[in-house]
Every structure is written in structure tokens, then in C-alpha cells.
Amino acid sequence: MEGEGTDRPRLEKLPDTARMSPGSTGSYTDRASAPALPIPEPPSRTPPSSSTNVIDAVLRGKSDLFFGSREILRESYVPARLPHREEQTRKVAEILVPALRGDLPSNLLIYGKIGTGKTVVVQQVRHEFQRRPEAEGKVTFLAVNCATIDTPYSLLQTIGNSLAPTESDRIPTGWSLDRVHTALRDQIDRKGGIYLLVLDEIDRLVARSGDGVLYTLAQINTELSRSRVALIGISNDLKFTSHLDARVRSRLNEEKLVFPPYDAAMLEDILQDRAKEVFREGVVDSGVIKRCAAYATLESGDARRALALLRLAAEIAEREHAKRITSEHVVKAKSRLELDIIAECCRTLPSQCKILLYSILQMYERRRAGVLTGEVYEAYSRLCQRLGLEPLHSRSISNYLSELENLGLIRAVVVSRGRGGRTREIVVDVPIAETFPALAEDPLLAPLVRPRGPGQTILTNFDNPDRTFTA
Numbered sequence: 001m002e003g004e005g006t007d008r009p010r011l012e013k014l015p016d017t018a019r020m021s022p023g024s025t026g027s028y029t030d031r032a033s034a035p036a037l038p039i040p041e042p043p044s045r046t047p048p049s050s051s052t053n054v055i056d057a058v059l060r061g062k063s064d065l066f067f068g069s070r071e072i073l074r075e076s077y078v079p080a081r082l083p084h085r086e087e088q089t090r091k092v093a094e095i096l097v098p099a100l101r102g103d104l105p106s107n108l109l110i111y112g113k114i115g116t117g118k119t120v121v122v123q124q125v126r127h128e129f130q131r132r133p134e135a136e137g138k139v140t141f142l143a144v145n146c147a148t149i150d151t152p153y154s155l156l157q158t159i160g161n162s163l164a165p166t167e168s169d170r171i172p173t174g175w176s177l178d179r180v181h182t183a184l185r186d187q188i189d190r191k192g193g194i195y196l197l198v199l200d201e202i203d204r205l206v207a208r209s210g211d212g213v214l215y216t217l218a219q220i221n222t223e224l225s226r227s228r229v230a231l232i233g234i235s236n237d238l239k240f241t242s243h244l245d246a247r248v249r250s251r252l253n254e255e256k257l258v259f260p261p262y263d264a265a266m267l268e269d270i271l272q273d274r275a276k277e278v279f280r281e282g283v284v285d286s287g288v289i290k291r292c293a294a295y296a297t298l299e300s301g302d303a304r305r306a307l308a309l310l311r312l313a314a315e316i317a318e319r320e321h322a323k324r325i326t327s328e329h330v331v332k333a334k335s336r337l338e339l340d341i342i343a344e345c346c347r348t349l350p351s352q353c354k355i356l357l358y359s360i361l362q363m364y365e366r367r368r369a370g371v372l373t374g375e376v377y378e379a380y381s382r383l384c385q386r387l388g389l390e391p392l393h394s395r396s397i398s399n400y401l402s403e404l405e406n407l408g409l410i411r412a413v414v415v416s417r418g419r420g421g422r423t424r425e426i427v428v429d430v431p432i433a434e435t436f437p438a439l440a441e442d443p444l445l446a447p448l449v450r451p452r453g454p455g456q457t458i459l460t461n462f463d464n465p466d467r468t469f470t471a
């Protein structure tokens with residue numbers, strides 16, 4: 001929860017010294033004149049230990065690429081400029097500006113796919129408001145991320161607690177929802193003024209808990225005497241309002257903005273801005289930004305993905321002690337990101353589905369060829385028995401197979417078997433060695449893992465104990 005007073009520090013407000021590289025000694029702020037100075041050896045009376053030498057070496061390697069704080073490449077950083085979102089920023093400001101005159105703005109819904117700049121645009125407008133002296137004490141921004149605060153109780157409690165003047169005014173857990181509602185109403189009405197309540201990822205809240213709590217919030221003004229609340233909902237799901245009760249829909253939808261995805265050229269501009277702020281001049285090869293933008297465009301114009309690629313490419317280059325970030329680093333970053341996504345995807349599967357995938361991977365690993373559905377079911381049942389679990393019915397397994405296919409982890413292919421005979425085989429679409437450890441994190445699958453030397457794990461292949469996998 002972010003209340004007005006709990007704003008995280010913005011990097012653009014840091015003193016110039018905080019923007020200098022670890023190796024710089026002067027007080028320059030002009031980037032072009034910043035020489036790439038080596039880090040001077042720290043004066044030491046006693047000989048440095050070998051671990052100090054290692055850290056020195058790592059730091060020395062690092063200072064070559066970065067000019068500014070690497071936080072600038074993080075998702076949470078709010079840059080001074082938002083290329084290709086000027087119009088949306090102006091519209092959001094226009095809709096909310098009546099608050100500065102003490103009038104209640106219309107409720108606003110912002111839609112757009114992931115990474116289209118919805119959160120950062122609202123953050124930027126919020127920062128602008130907080131710079132205005134006339135907003136002081138009269139306009140309060142509150143922001144909740146409903147991806148994590150996704151139940152009616154936790155939502156009302158979190159908003160109420162962000163306004164609680166003392167510890168004893170905080171709303172504990174275990175009250176009735178009505179009581180929390182009353183306490184929240186009293187908190188909001190205490191100070192007076194306009195409250196701009198940002199419900200980010202509002203679609204997640206509705207998917208998890210329905211729209212009842214939105215109804216409560218949308219009509220809270222009828223219960224307030226000194227304060228008033230405008231709602232700003234942000235949704236990644238373009239069809240989100242179709243899940244809403246008609247009354248809630250019309251209340252929330254007073255104003256509506258749709259953020260289109262970025263194209264490759266737009267993503268390049270966004271990355272270029274960040275690169276100028278964060279990297280030393282000349283260390284980013286031509287082609288790097290283009291490639292990051294092109295990859296991210298293939299995946300629906302997501303600025304978050306584009307920034308993640310650039311950040312990871314820089315980290316890989318740094319670890320390799322490279323003097324420059326090259327297109328090859330971006331290619332490596334892309335594979336790494338894909339692996340991270342696969343691992344994350346595996347972690348969220350139900351345990352039985354993990355066991356199923358585990359047995360498919362084992363068979364595929366052994367054969368390096370497609371496996372038949374019947375064989376998969378047998379292997380899965382054997383694995384369940386060894387884990388002391390009851391195998392699911394083959395119908396549920398068929399559903400799980402479809403789910404794994406939809407997620408892109410496996411693929412069913414039709415192969416001909418001579419004389420016009422055709423069968424369906426399952427092939428694996430993920431890097432096997434890297435996927436096993438993600439599956440084995442599940443405690444139910446823990447018996448499949450035998451600890452080995454430090455940092456290493458053996459994944460047991462029960463079908464063939466001589467063939468085990470080392471991760």
C-alpha cells in the first residue's frame with residue numbers, strides 16, 4: 001500500500017554524487033565529460049585479504065558499463081519522461097485535476113495489456129500532484145496493488161490502515177466486514193478533502209473476490225460528510241467490465257482510457273532514454289536496443305519485457321567482464337528470461353500436474369523421442385506409487401496434458417507409423433535439465449531429490465536409477 005506520505009524515493013531527486021559511478025572521484029554531473037576512471041586502490045595498512053581482492057576485482061569490472069544507478073533499469077523506477085505516453089498522461093491529469101480545486105473528479109478506468117505503461121503514467125501524475133502546493137492536505141493519493149491485496153477484507157483494511165493516525169487506530173484481522181467498512185469510512189472522513197484511490201490490477205481482485213467490494217467503494221461517497229473519493233481502476237484485462245454488475249460498471253466507467261501496446265520503434269525510444277541515463281557513453285553496441293525492442297514487440301509490445309532484456313543483457317555483460325554490451329548478450333538474456341518464465345510457470349502448476357510433467361521429462365530425456373500418451377500415464381502412475389500418492393484418473397490426466405500443452409511446455413504431434421497408421425506422441429518443448437529443479441521444489445516431489453555435494457542436487461530417475469539427473 002502506498003499512502004501519500006510513504007512515497008518511495010525517486011532516483012531523479014538523488015544528489016549528483018549518487019549518480020556517479022563507483023569509480024568516479026570528481027563531482028562532475030555532465031555525462032559527456034565523465035572520464036571512465038579506474039577505481040583507485042583503497043589505502044590500506046594491512047595487506048588486503050583475498051576476498052577483498054575478489055570484491056575489488058568485481059567492482060572494477062562493474063564500473064565500466066554503468067554510469068547511473070542500476071535502479072534506473074528496474075521496473076519500479078519512474079523516469080522523468082514517458083515517451084509515447086504524453087497524451088495518456090495529459091488525459092489522466094485532465095480527468096483528475098478538478099481535485100486541485102476541491103471538486104470530485106470522475107471515476108476512471110484505465111485498460112491496456114501488461115507493460116503498456118498504465119502504472120507508471122498514474123505514478124507520474126501522482127508525483128505531479130504531490131509537487132503542487134495547492135494539493136497539500138487537500139488531495140490524497142492512495143494506491144493499492146490488487147494483485148496481492150485481493151480480498152474485500154484485506155483491501156478495506158489496507159486502505160484504512162494507510163490512513164490510521166496511530167497504531168491503536170489500525171484495523172486488525174478478524175473483524176466482521178461491516179465493522180471494517182465502518183472503520184474505513186471513519187478514517188477517510190476524518191481529515192476531509194479529496195481522496196484519489198488507485199486500484200491497480202483491479203481485474204485480479206474481481207477475478208478472485210467478485211465485485212462486491214467495488215460496489216462498497218463506488219458508493220462510499222454517500223456515507224461521507226467531509227471527504228470524497230474518486231476511484232482510478234487499472235486493468236490488464238480489456239474485457240474486465242463484462243464481469244461487473246451493471247451498477248458497478250457504470251460507476252467505475254465514468255471515464256475510460258485504453259493504452260495501446262507499443263510498437264518496436266516506441267520501445268526503442270523508451271529503452272534509449274533509460275540507456276542514456278544508466279550506461280556510460282559508447283558501451284552499448286548499436287543493435288542492442290533494437291534487438292531488445294524487437295524481441296519485446298514479438299511478445300505484445302511489453303515495455304517491462306524490453307527493460308528486463310536490457311537489464312539482464314547488461315548484467316550478463318558485466319559478469320563476463322565485457323567492455324561493451326553486445327547483441328550476443330541480448331540473445332543470452334532472452335534465453336535466460338525464457339528459462340525464468342518456464343520455471344515460474346512450472347512452480348504454479350498443481351502438484352499432480354508437476355508429477356505428470358516430471359514423468360514426461362524423464363521418458364523424453366531417456367529416449368530423446370516422442371512418448372505415447374498411454375506410456376505417459378503408466379510412468380505417471382508408477383511415480384505416484386513411489387511417492388505414496390494416489391494417481392489421478394486418466395481423464396484428469398488428459399486435462400492436465402491439455403493444460404501443459406496450452407502453456408507451451410509440451411506439444412502433441414501426430415506421427416505416421418507406416419501403412420497409413422498414425423499416432424499422437426508427446427514431445428517436450430522446454431530445456432529438460434533446467435526444468436527438473438523447478439518441479440522438484442514442490443515438497444510433494446521432494447522424495448525424488450537426493451541431496452549431493454554443496455549446491456548440487458540429484459533428481460532420481462526411478463525407472464532407471466543408474467540414469468539420474470544432476471542439477
Ligand SMILES: Nc1ncnc2c1ncn2[C@@H]1O[C@H](COP(=O)(O)OP(=O)(O)O)[C@@H](O)[C@H]1O
Pocket residue numbers: 074075076077078079081082083084085112113114115116117118119120121270303304307
Ligand atoms: N512510455 C514509457 N516510458 C518510459 N518507461 C515506460 C513507459 N511505459 C512503460 N515504461 C516502463 O515499463 C515498465 C512497465 O510499465 P508499467 O507502467 O508497469 O506497465 P503496466 O502497468 O501497463 O503493466 C515500467 O518499468 C515502466 O517504467
Ligand SMILES: [Mg+2]
Pocket residue numbers: 118119120200201
Ligand atoms: Mg501495472
